[in-house]
Amino acid sequence: MNLLMRELSESRRAKWAWALGLVAAVLLYLPFYPSVGGSEMMETYLRMFSPEVARLFGLDMMGSGAGYAQATYFGLMGFVLLAIAATGWGSRSVAGAEASGALELTVAHAVTRWQVVLEAVLALLVRVGVLSLAGSVTIWALNGPAQLNLRIGNLAAVTTALFLLASVVGAAALLGGAVSGRPGVSTATGAFVAVAAYAANGLAGLAGVPWLARLSPFYWAFGQDPLSSGWHAGGLLTLLAAFTLLVLASGWALARRDLGT
Amino acid sequence: MTGAVVTNALSKRYGANTALAPLTLSVGAGEVFGLIGPNGAGKTTFMRLLLDIIRPTGGSARVLGEDPRRGGAPLRRRVGYLPGELRLESRARAGELLEHYARISGPVRPGATERLAERLQLDLGQQVGKLSKGNKQKVGLVQAFMHQPELLVLDEPTSGLDPLVQKEFLALVREAKAAGQTVILSSHVLSEIEAAADRVAVLHNGELVRVGTLSELRASQRRRLRATVAASTMLEGALNKLERVSAVSVVERGAEAQLSLLVEGDVDALVKTLARFEVRDLLIEEPELEDTVIGFYRGESS
Numbered sequence: 001m002n003l004l005m006r007e008l009s010e011s012r013r014a015k016w017a018w019a020l021g022l023v024a025a026v027l028l029y030l031p032f033y034p035s036v037g038g039s040e041m042m043e044t045y046l047r048m049f050s051p052e053v054a055r056l057f058g059l060d061m062m063g064s065g066a067g068y069a070q071a072t073y074f075g076l077m078g079f080v081l082l083a084i085a086a087t088g089w090g091s092r093s094v095a096g097a098e099a100s101g102a103l104e105l106t107v108a109h110a111v112t113r114w115q116v117v118l119e120a121v122l123a124l125l126v127r128v129g130v131l132s133l134a135g136s137v138t139i140w141a142l143n144g145p146a147q148l149n150l151r152i153g154n155l156a157a158v159t160t161a162l163f164l165l166a167s168v169v170g171a172a173a174l175l176g177g178a179v180s181g182r183p184g185v186s187t188a189t190g191a192f193v194a195v196a197a198y199a200a201n202g203l204a205g206l207a208g209v210p211w212l213a214r215l216s217p218f219y220w221a222f223g224q225d226p227l228s229s230g231w232h233a234g235g236l237l238t239l240l241a242a243f244t245l246l247v248l249a250s251g252w253a254l255a256r257r258d259l260g261t
Numbered sequence: 262m263t264g265a266v267v268t269n270a271l272s273k274r275y276g277a278n279t280a281l282a283p284l285t286l287s288v289g290a291g292e293v294f295g296l297i298g299p300n301g302a303g304k305t306t307f308m309r310l311l312l313d314i315i316r317p318t319g320g321s322a323r324v325l326g327e328d329p330r331r332g333g334a335p336l337r338r339r340v341g342y343l344p345g346e347l348r349l350e351s352r353a354r355a356g357e358l359l360e361h362y363a364r365i366s367g368p369v370r371p372g373a374t375e376r377l378a379e380r381l382q383l384d385l386g387q388q389v390g391k392l393s394k395g396n397k398q399k400v401g402l403v404q405a406f407m408h409q410p411e412l413l414v415l416d417e418p419t420s421g422l423d424p425l426v427q428k429e430f431l432a433l434v435r436e437a438k439a440a441g442q443t444v445i446l447s448s449h450v451l452s453e454i455e456a457a458a459d460r461v462a463v464l465h466n467g468e469l470v471r472v473g474t475l476s477e478l479r480a481s482q483r484r485r486l487r488a489t490v491a492a493s494t495m496l497e498g499a500l501n502k503l504e505r506v507s508a509v510s511v512v513e514r515g516a517e518a519q520l521s522l523l524v525e526g527d528v529d530a531l532v533k534t535l536a537r538f539e540v541r542d543l544l545i546e547e548p549e550l551e552d553t554v555i556g557f558y559r560g561e562s563s
Binding site: 110259 | 309312313315334338351353364366367
């Protein structure tokens with residue numbers, strides 16, 4: 001647990017800055033639901049677009065508080081911010097440490113490569129968890145004032161989905177770093193997974209290839225609209241499985257190669 | 262074969278590039294062993310192989326009796342390592358970072374960190390990221406020494422240290438040796454570890470050029486001999502018959518001859534030959550060890 005504590009203490013400030021960012025994102029959108037979401041203006045907008053385009057931007061769901069929170073925060077700003085934070089942490093913890101030479105010194109001590117990866121993953125989970133909670137706690141606080149009518153169980157379900165989705169993105173960045181040892185490759189891997197997941201989910205409907213969405217972690221997380229309909233084990237377990245695979249691949253890759261060359 | 266570090270044809274290649282040619286070497290327990298060579302000689306590669314940071318492409322190594330590949334964390338607990346390029350970036354204070362390293366290394370006696378820091382004049386309250394190169398190097402040295410490991414592997418330990426601290430470092434190495442610890446240290450400048458090392462290995466382009474005690478290395482180097490001898494027609498011929506003598510020059514000035522030559526290794530035969538003549542003055546220059554090493558590189562590349 002020593003590596004975990006070290007990593008958490010090094011990124012303490014960054015974590016709270018990101019948490020503030022997420023709270024700000026929530027405060028930027030959700031208080032305006034009463035004036036935007038249920039209004040006649042929204043109905044007008046919806047008639048302007050084809051159903052596919054409306055779905056792409058989540059406009060079709062804006063009629064309910066759950067749909068509005070999903071479209072503005074969980075499916076957009078919350079996802080983007082968490083994906084960026086998770087990619088940064090996933091990239092820094094292994095590839096960044098290797099590029100700076102710190103990893104060479106760490107593994108010369110009484111720790112194994114697997115331990116390096118697993119503690120980096122735990123540190124990632126703790127931080128992504130804190131951020132996910134910061135956003136959702138803020139949303140729950142606004143639930144009454146902004147007339148969102150969210151159910152706490154559904155909010156927990158969608159928070160779990162966002163948490164796992166961001167963790168998958170972070171683990172992808174970690175894998176990129178564990179394989180290559182290069183922070184650039186690591187960051188690019190995380191960013192690619194995040195963008196591809198978002199795009200595959202959104203464009204599948206537009207392009208008329210619905211099976212494409214089913215390959216997307218974004219769809220696994222939000223495809224069943226958990227904020228409106230509650231827990232869906234299938235998607236969450238698929239995310240968990242993908243996350244586990246990425247972590248195992250990272251440990252395997254880091255354990256078998258030369259460091260810092 | 263027993264020894265703190267024993268390698269058998271240990272090698273490392275990166276594609277077509279040989280970082281370390283098959284190297285067979287034994288470092289005895291309690292020995293201070295120096296690795297000398299310019300950048301790219303294979304010193305760092307050798308050390309990283311011992312710590313399992315990189316894996317060999319051929320041969321094998323035993324570190325404290327174990328294969329570094331299999332020894333894992335328990336073996337590394339018994340080793341202290343200072344990387345060659347130490348770039349510590351951290352917001353933590355030096356003392357906090359050292360506590361972290363203490364937790365992931367062998368047991369550290371209470372007060373050991375503070376004592377080492379004081380001897381090396383390291384301020385433990387400073388933020389690591391803001392330390393100068395020399396002070397970061399001290400953090401690296403403290404974490405390598407603090408758990409009194411059986412084996413110390415120090416890559417360029419003196420780089421960035423001012424002369425006073427270098428002296429203190431050499432004292433630490435002597436104390437480690439006295440306590441029975443084995444030390445392997447490298448430098449591209451021989452003079453920095455000359456005072457500490459019992460034996461040195463000279464590496465160049467990944468190859469072992471020479472290994473031996475410092476006096477053995479000195480002895481194998483060519484030295485210049487100058488002498489003033491009573492003029493004799495036999496002198497030059499007699500000297501040229503000797504092996505390991507070269508660049509003989511005899512300049513006669515009246516009844517005396519000024520003699521100058523290069524001799525490699527043992528001088529016995531040369532002195533006995535000279536004794537047959539009337540020697541009025543004799544000087545054999547002490548070779549600069551630095552030149553000796555550079556001489557090895559030249560010999561290697563030609």
